[in-house]
Amino acid sequence: MDKADFRSRFWGPAAVLAVSVSGFALSTSVALAQAEDAAAANAGAPRTSIETVTTQAQKVETNIQSTPVAVTAISGDTLQRSFAQDLRDLSKNTPNVMLEPVGAFQNASAFFIRGFGSTDIESAGDPGVGIFVDGVYQARSSTGLSDMLDVEAVEVLRGPQGTLFGRNTIVGAVLLNHKKPDVDEFGVSGSVLAGNYGRIDIKGVVNVPIVEGVAAVRLAMKSTNFDGFYTNTVDNKPYGGNERLTFNPSLGVVGENWDLTIRGEFARIRDDSYANVQYSQCPGTNGVPNVGAFQTVPLISVLYKGNAGLDACGIAPSKESFTVSHDNTSGRGSDFDVWGITGELNYNIPDVGTLSYVGNYRNTEEDVYNDFDATDLPVYMTRRQQDHWQTSHELRFASEFSDTVDFVAGLYYFKQRYYMEQDTFGWLFDAGFGNALRNALGVNTGTTTTFDDLNPNAGGFGATTQTNESWAAFLNVNYHITDTITLFGGLRYTEESKDFETCAPSAVNDRINRLCNTTPGLVGSTYYNSLLQLAPGDSNWSNVSPKAGVNWQATDDLFVYGSWTRGFRSGGFNGRCGTPFSCTPFDPEVADSYELGFKWDPMQELRINLTGFWLEYKNQQVPLIRQSPGGSGGGNETVTANAGSARAKGVELEVTAVPTEGLKMWGALGFLDAKRTSFCADVDGVGAFPGAPGSSCNPDDEILLTNPNPIANPNGYGYFPVDASGLPLTRAPKWTLSAGLSYEVPVGDLGFVEFAADWRYQSRSLQAAAGIPPGSTAGIQNYNGVLITPWRDNAHVFNGSVTFNEADDRYRVSFFVKNITNVRYVQSITAVAALFNFMQPNEPRHWGVEISFDL
Template identity: 25%
Template sequence: MISIKSDKKPLAALIALCSVAGIHQSALAQQAVALEEVLVTAQKREQNLQEVPVSITSLNALELENKGITSVTELEKNVPNTQMRASRATNSTLTAYIRGVGQQDPLWGFEPGVGVYVDDVYYARPQAAVLDVFDVERIEVLRGPQGTLYGKNTVGGAIKYITRRMTGDAEAKITTAVGAYNQRDMMLSAQLPILDEQLYVGAAIAKLTRDGFGDVDTGYDINTGTYSSSQENYNKDVLVARLSAEYTPSDRLFIRVAGDRTDDNSNQRCGSQSSPTALTHPANGQPFERSSNPYDGACGTTHKSNVENSGFSLTADYDLSDNVVVKYIYANREGETQQFIDFDGTPLDAFDVPAKYSDEQESHELQFNYGSGRLAFVGGLYYFTGNSAGAFDVVLNGLGGTPYMDGDHYDLAIGGDVDTTSTSIYANVNYDLSDSLTLTAGMRWTNDEKNSNIQRLAYNTTNSFPYSTQQGSGFTHGDPANDTLLATFTDISDKDADKDWNEISPSIKLDWQMNDAVMFYVSYAEGFKSGGFDMRGDASKNPDIAKGYDPETVETWELGVKSQLWNDRIRLNATVFDMAYDDMQLTVQTAQPAPVFFSSDVVNAGTAEIRGAELESLLQITDGLSSSLALGYMNAELTEVQSGGQDVSDSWEMLNAPNWTGQFALNYEKDLGNAGRIALNSALSYRDASRNFNNVECSCDQDESYTLLDASANWYSADEHWTVSVFVKNIEDKEYKTGGYNLASGELAFYGAPRTWTASVSYAF
């Protein structure tokens, strides 16, 4: 149950404030200034944000544009108790956490704890989920378990990316942008009516490029300990395209087909040493020194990487009657990733990992939506099938134990795939018990079936060199003719690793509309993340690898208030929550003798309690001036962790769970008449310290709080054709860490962007 002692008095004060708000009027409320209504589809129907008993943050296209938000990772500044980042050593793989629940490891076989939906289509894998924001209608972030309204269950929350619907007019918009580090962006979107008021086609394309924030020394000479060249580090080279068609043959039927493709050729990110490494230059025995620039590195792998992701979807809405709507969503997606990760951060082949991944998914969702009088109902059937495969080499040192670069290496090869079939039935009912009291109840039944093959092999490979795309064994990018098999640690077929899980996830909410301005609600929801198989499993150490690990579950209580006060000039929403996080899927690593060094097991070893509070407010101070506040507090504690038959929770902590997050922003808009309109925005974003690993502190952790200052200025022409914008982010050029590695070879850190600026010009016609 909810028991946050320090929040009782503030919550009581907030209730008192809301109670008197409907009676008393302040001088501020006498002016004819009001906030605009925010519409969301969190409950599968269009509703006012203030009437939805769900913790949700919604940003529309204009807000995203004014703030200069160009990637979903920037949403973490705006949403309480949320973290969204590019995974360590990657550019476009998403690591998302909401209220301390997510998934740190993007390896195939693991499911994300936070679901990403693009136009109601679920993205099963985090690769290419760092979505660039363009041609978007709005983005909604829902906090807490989701499942009784969504095709795929998510344990932590959901990110809903909703693209712009067509207006039916022939129109286009072109945007060019330049900025720091030689940023060069070009975006074009257009739509054209084919059949008046019936058939429209549209397209959007974006080419986004930028030089790196730092450099990676390459061309290492093992004899002299010098470098002959360099590559960009933290650069960007992304091409994104979308095509769509909307067809409305009658008043009752709407059909939308859409296709998209993302191609990311940004260099592989190289981490920098966050603590001195024990590795030394073979030429002189001197240690490898870290650069004073945190964005520089000296990784020995090639920096050529590629992420490709594409998909097709079909959505059909049919009004059976004035009260009943049937919706069908079909989606097919596939992706491929090639990357090379250097875990030691030096040019030596001490711990290099060439890797490749592929995934494909297909889903069907049939949804029923009914509304009449006091009753609203959403129900659906969902079917998902997918395959996620991958392989990586762990290129270590020579069998003698000394790192070198002559092409002869000990190689640990790990690979396999996971087939997933998920079937679910969900239903959600809203019933108005009275004019002011509404009961919402939902239930979801899910069956997840998975089978997997897992291989863990040891090779000696004789032609593996740094900086090449053939590094590693024939298991990934190398030549099988150069490999000698030394040992087989794991060889599990999909017949051996085959398991299914059934889960029932209920939810219930009660909301009370105290008056036109204030609504209180209490809710309870359960969510789960599916079980699976440890793709790194070493069957020679753990014979139970084929048995897999079970789902993890979260039970969440919420007590919230949503209010729009002082004649709609203040929007004030607050929530306190209490979560029981059980059967957490934790990776427990065990030290092993060289050349293997370690083995890992994924087990349901953890239990956690997460309590916290969130506050979101928007104040329209004058007709042109407004302020906003998003504040989150969270106390996330591991209460039990089983390792080796003992409770080791005293030495473990929750990862990616800062105690405090927040943003305060000021926004000013002014109509200039024939000269157009300006919009100015400034925001101060705060984030507390956080850990990257459950079981160990690391110099790669962000071990202290930090604050980022951003600002923007936008001008819109009176005829609404031209937009000119300037954005400056991280104005104070703060240095902060976003992820890292802590392994036997050393500790590496990855960093958030330094101070950057962007100037853009758009023309709509």
């Protein structure tokens, strides 16, 4: 059968497959999600085939279609043409991936791949999904959603990548690479984007060869200004906006057998605090609230304001309103100052291999206010001031050692340190709060204290510091048995240590002079809380992470592979612990991933990639927000516990196609079956001990506290773990589907108009940022009929755009709309024990016009 006959017979069912995955799908990603921009290769001409895509998944550049890793690569041009603001915009291109904000902090990332990730913003912990910028591991999630600027490509690698990437890539990695200086040609590009909600983005890039063919400088700048999607009902002003300035200078030098790139990073971020929205539980029937069953914050609101205070109860996401009630309307914000420098040197030894060095230093200073009670009353607020720095050094050697063996070997060193001061303040922290609450409830206390008598600035001061040091040696080898069959394997040895000291926010600390209580008597501690006796911690861990597999280039167009990889994330300390029991270290977690996939290009116009996986998680680190006795944060603490094990299995399908000239289509389907196989932890904090022996799932971890009422509670009270294995995993939807298309229509000799749109569907998923008590997943029916649950409902999101491209692709004018149908859903939820819940909805419908040039 000749190729023309093959196309005619194959294209019919192939088109049905592509369209079924794409559906009626629409795509702002304008170009194919896994392809480079066609206009760059052939300016002014519509695409006629799928371009070759390369990846850095193995630390050397390889064709993505012959790389044994589940990876989605997205070019910088594609990101620009899809109007991507930050990494969260990549979720629509990748199956079984959720790149979302944490929720409580403006640009902190909560990245999940195949049902696992991390929602912790503390520098004491390590992200579950590693972010690498120009080859450098980013230790903090709090800047994971910074603005993207002058990006060459972004790659999303699914599954553990420990044999080659960073310290903590237990479930996957996101690689963001910026464009390098061009030593041959002068260039200038830029854009202006204006949209609703006061959005104005200005970008500019200048590339100047200093010595043609030898050295060049590149300067990239972006200004972001945005009022925010919310309106604050307290002062009727916009809320949740951005004010950012990003500047990335770089220098490139090219020699006969070497090249050097030095990059700078500067960012000034003056955002609003995150716009937390009330999602509290206010039970009742027939429209009558049961005030006695309210959580504490909405109870205060109702007692203080009467029926008008019911606005502190949970609300349903609404297309008509996007409002918050925050009392901290002035002097509050989310301020970051980031600067860093990265150097990359590559030296090619002819006929031997390439020696590479990547070194980095990065400093982040932050000052963040949050009104967590999300009401117009001064009930519960925090301020976090933090200084964080990190440095890393990686020396790597890549060699095609022989006709049958090639390898990458290296050494890696990493160190970070942070110091954070936290103020927690509001009515809840005033010594008279209990009397004021009882008086408001009509309980005789013998005092006349009211809420108005409370000090809104009452609170406690705390401080935490940690130094983290890690080094590793790694090796990844390919052994080519034949021209088509290759065995591959890898090994990584890691050692890591953490020195941790803390004093929990408390009134016994010196808030004015920013000092922890130094009452004598506790030996060997620098920072501690004299009431809780919190001592510093020092611990270290080591690990060997292997990888093994085989791949087969069955034909020129078909690549098949299978692999087993072990991922590792080190142990650590709880950066927000509030009791002696929770300030102890938690242990490392380990994941074994089994993967089988094929990558197939049956013709130039069609690409089909399919991956199946099985993931076994052991000693899983799970975040919990629970009640604590005398702890920080109004009697609550946030901790990480090794809660048990979990497993995930699933399938990922990616299809790209160019069925006819100028028409581009892509689709992605992810199926995920993820669940806990065991989960034994104290998920609800201090409580009465069960009466029957053995009712705890791990009696060895029970902690009995002082019994305040031996008659009413003869078994005492304290911490005791329960079997919570029935709780679903966070951010692990069963289905993720996305698809898109774009179509280029010539406009005489002027250029062409490109119509594009995309669609993403995500099924129901648990969105709570931390562990929740058993039984609460069903939700609570509020008095007003709103069901308060920790679930995000399934949703379809559509985006669309139209762009005019000048014939030589020098000028471009675009109009885009995101979330066309204005669908609303709960994006993130935080349940703070018995105090309150707050949440953040997704972004509503918004639009923009962009004018750009590239000369």
